[in-house]
Amino acid sequence: PRLFAVIPAAGVGRRMGGECPKQYLSLAGAPLLHHAVLALLSFTPPRIERVAVALHLADERAGELPILEDPRVLRVSGGAERADSVLSGLHALQEFAQDEDWVLVHDAARPCLPQADLERLVARVLERGEGAILAQPVVDTLKQSDGAGRVLATVDRRQYWRAQTPQMFRLGELRGALEAALAAGEPVTDEASAMERAGFPVQLVEGSAANLKVTVPGDLPLAAFYLDARLQ
Ligand code: CTP
Numbered sequence: 001p002r003l004f005a006v007i008p009a010a011g012v013g014r015r016m017g018g019e020c021p022k023q024y025l026s027l028a029g030a031p032l033l034h035h036a037v038l039a040l041l042s043f044t045p046p047r048i049e050r051v052a053v054a055l056h057l058a059d060e061r062a063g064e065l066p067i068l069e070d071p072r073v074l075r076v077s078g079g080a081e082r083a084d085s086v087l088s089g090l091h092a093l094q095e096f097a098q099d100e101d102w103v104l105v106h107d108a109a110r111p112c113l114p115q116a117d118l119e120r121l122v123a124r125v126l127e128r129g130e131g132a133i134l135a136q137p138v139v140d141t142l143k144q145s146d147g148a149g150r151v152l153a154t155v156d157r158r159q160y161w162r163a164q165t166p167q168m169f170r171l172g173e174l175r176g177a178l179e180a181a182l183a184a185g186e187p188v189t190d191e192a193s194a195m196e197r198a199g200f201p202v203q204l205v206e207g208s209a210a211n212l213k214v215t216v217p218g219d220l221p222l223a224a225f226y227l228d229a230r231l232q
């Protein structure tokens with residue numbers, strides 16, 4: 001099986017605020033989206049055959065991004081929710097890929113993905129033939145709320161991981177799982193949740209703090225720090 005990728009980059013960045021969707025904000029001289037696409041295009045071996053990038057096609061900012069002219073990049077139109085954007089990418093890949101091929105889904109809002117994390121994820125999936133996600137063990141003590149501002153209980157943090165991307169699954173299985181979850185009206189905030197719901201096992205592969213998702217304004221200087229460290 002070969003490797004493909006989808007990068008959802010059609011969000012509006014509501015929590016970030018500002019007039020420009022966060023994937024176009026500049027980090028070390030290039031938009032976040034540039035760094036996210038480059039991280040996947042740089043991966044080798046095995047190389048990623050095609051990267052479908054889900055965009056607002058009406059957005060002229062996408063037209064000014066040279067990395068989207070790479071012959072391995074396919075531009076597709078994103079949808080209302082992240083899962084719709086991912087599905088739009090998966091459908092575009094069907095022209096090139098088989099259902100048995102692997103697809104990595106990676107947020108445009110994660111510009112600092114270390115190549116070592118990507119290598120660890122891909123190696124584990126190919127070794128076991130089973131889908132996986134990058135994730136980090138929770139380090140804080142976790143409190144369950146009673147919903148009224150008081151602690152109900154302290155939960156065992158060893159059971160909890162924070163999901164990151166890339167998330168890597170078989171293309172056909174992921175497409176089916178996402179379509180089923182959307183048809184059932186379930187909230188799907190990542191690929192793994194749709195796969196879990198469909199009964200597939202999902203492995204946890206430890207990722208690093210560098211692979212943060214830029215969500216609020218305070219995340220930008222952090223991303224700049226990690227990107228700088230990566231580019232050293
Ligand atoms: N995304 C997408 N299509 C959507 C919504 C989100 O492609 N309809 C993408 C975003 O562009 C981002 C990734 O999914 O790269 C992760 O989503 P998130 O961090 O939530 O980004 P936004 O939805 O843009 O931000 P917010 O939720 O604050 O509005």
Ligand code: MG
Pocket residue numbers: 011082
């Ligand atoms: Mg969002």
